[in-house]
Amino acid sequence: MSDATCCDRTAAALRAGRRPAPSDCPGCQALVAARPPLPEPAELDVQAAFAGLEAALAQEGWRGRLRAWPTWARLAAVLGALALVGLANALFAPRPDLGGFPLGRLLGILALLGAGAWAAARGGLWPLQRPALDPRWALGLVLLGLAIPLALALGPQAPATHAACTPPAAMFSQKAFGCLIYGCLCAVPALGLGVIFARGPLSLLDGLLLAAAGALCGQVGLQLHCPITDGTHQLAGHVPVPVLLGGVVCVVLGVLGRRR
Amino acid sequence: MQDLTDEELMERYVAGESQAFAELFARYAPRLGALFRRALPAWVDVQDLVQQTFLQVHRARRDYQPGRPLRPWVITIALNLRRKHYRVVSRATAELVTDPAESGERGRKQLERAEREEALHQALAKLRPNQREVLELHWFEGLPFAQVAEVTGASLSAVKVRAHRAYKALRGLLEPEA
Numbered sequence: 077m078s079d080a081t082c083c084d085r086t087a088a089a090l091r092a093g094r095r096p097a098p099s100d101c102p103g104c105q106a107l108v109a110a111r112p113p114l115p116e117p118a119e120l121d122v123q124a125a126f127a128g129l130e131a132a133l134a135q136e137g138w139r140g141r142l143r144a145w146p147t148w149a150r151l152a153a154v155l156g157a158l159a160l161v162g163l164a165n166a167l168f169a170p171r172p173d174l175g176g177f178p179l180g181r182l183l184g185i186l187a188l189l190g191a192g193a194w195a196a197a198r199g200g201l202w203p204l205q206r207p208a209l210d211p212r213w214a215l216g217l218v219l220l221g222l223a224i225p226l227a228l229a230l231g232p233q234a235p236a237t238h239a240a241c242t243p244p245a246a247m248f249s250q251k252a253f254g255c256l257i258y259g260c261l262c263a264v265p266a267l268g269l270g271v272i273f274a275r276g277p278l279s280l281l282d283g284l285l286l287a288a289a290g291a292l293c294g295q296v297g298l299q300l301h302c303p304i305t306d307g308t309h310q311l312a313g314h315v316p317v318p319v320l321l322g323g324v325v326c327v328v329l330g331v332l333g334r335r336r
Numbered sequence: 337m338q339d340l341t342d343e344e345l346m347e348r349y350v351a352g353e354s355q356a357f358a359e360l361f362a363r364y365a366p367r368l369g370a371l372f373r374r375a376l377p378a379w380v381d382v383q384d385l386v387q388q389t390f391l392q393v394h395r396a397r398r399d400y401q402p403g404r405p406l407r408p409w410v411i412t413i414a415l416n417l418r419r420k421h422y423r424v425v426s427r428a429t430a431e432l433v434t435d436p437a438e439s440g441e442r443g444r445k446q447l448e449r450a451e452r453e454e455a456l457h458q459a460l461a462k463l464r465p466n467q468r469e470v471l472e473l474h475w476f477e478g479l480p481f482a483q484v485a486e487v488t489g490a491s492l493s494a495v496k497v498r499a500h501r502a503y504k505a506l507r508g509l510l511e512p513e514a
Contacts, residue, residue, distance in 0.1 A: 120369030121383070128387050129390050133391070143395045144398060204412070207487065207488055276388075
């Protein structure tokens with residue numbers, strides 16, 4: 077004789093993917109026959125799990141050795157990339173007005189960019205063994221990557237002491253585009269190292285944090301290379317660097333996420 | 337190897353002893369499996385997360401400070417992975433795998449226990465995420481409040497408040513079932 081209650085329980089178990097309790101009820105037996113549940117282990121297969129882990133460890137390779145660096149060393153490497161970009165620009169592609177540029181202002185800007193890049197990289201490489209970073213703080217650090225170049229563009233500018241500081245108006249677009257590309261290129265070392273050193277699959281927020289760190293590294297290159305003191309040029313050519321990098325990161329992570 | 341504490345095993349692993357890692361895995365995998373199983377419906381996802389957790393333990397081994405408790409360290413990684421990559425879904429607990437010969441009274445009791453466990457996990461899913469996490473760590477994992485605070489990054493008083501509210505809310509959700 078069928079029991080509506082037992083058939084309801086059987087149906088609920090089958091819908092949930094569980095194996096229902098055996099029953100003499102014809103209704104329950106008909107439900108099971110129509111949709112046999114998949115067999116599931118009662119507990120984790122530890123040996124199989126460890127075998128899978130060993131296979132993953134065997135594939136770690138050179139990147140695995142880098143990811144195993146302590147967190148302070150990974151951060152130092154990303155900041156080292158920023159320092160190298162700065163040094164390379166100062167030695168091989170300095171702004172023509174570097175001799176006349178206020179030293180205190182320059183050092184202050186570089187310190188601000190360095191501090192911002194450190195904070196953003198720290199967020200992007202946040203270790204999983206620490207409690208998760210508050211998403212509001214993380215978003216704030218991402219926006220810092222945009223806020224600092226925006227402040228530099230909108231704030232008071234240094235006096236123009238060289239002809240290169242004020243190019244002809246006809247060259248505005250060319251100069252702005254050139255700085256955008258140059259800033260993105262200078263961002264690559266820090267962003268690239270951040271991605272290489274990341275220990276796990278990057279979430280969108282992690283990716284944007286590393287993009288912000290890279291963008292601020294790009295700003296270091298621009299501040300040491302570009303002599304144009306016009307705020308409009310910086311708005312058009314320097315400020316879009318973090319926006320472009322952030323967009324690229326979103327697209328790449330979106331594509332990778334769909335492939336998984 | 338089995339006489340060593342978790343912390344001693346971790347220090348040996350950092351020093352290069354791979355057997356220590358295998359022993360740690362054998363100790364922690366079942367507990368981590370239970371932790372993930374409460375939130376994930378499929379064992380394949382549970383196994384994947386257990387492997388991911390230990391992969392992260394391996395990658396982060398040089399961040400481990402000798403002498404610090406290992407269990408909160410590993411559980412923090414596990415919870416961060418769960419939060420990062422998977423949605424927490426309230427599903428039934430472990431499968432009711434019954435022997436066909438166990439029909440009748442024993443099968444009925446197994447079914448009743450499974451139904452009570454399902455009600456518990458549905459109630460857990462209705463709690464706020466931070467309350468559910470504190471409850472899982474304190475009740476299911478048996479961590480003292482101080483270690484729960486370390487894992488979640490909240491203060492000790494905040495953890496105790498969340499636990500109190502979580503137990504109170506859980507009681508309210510389960511009482512109509514009783």
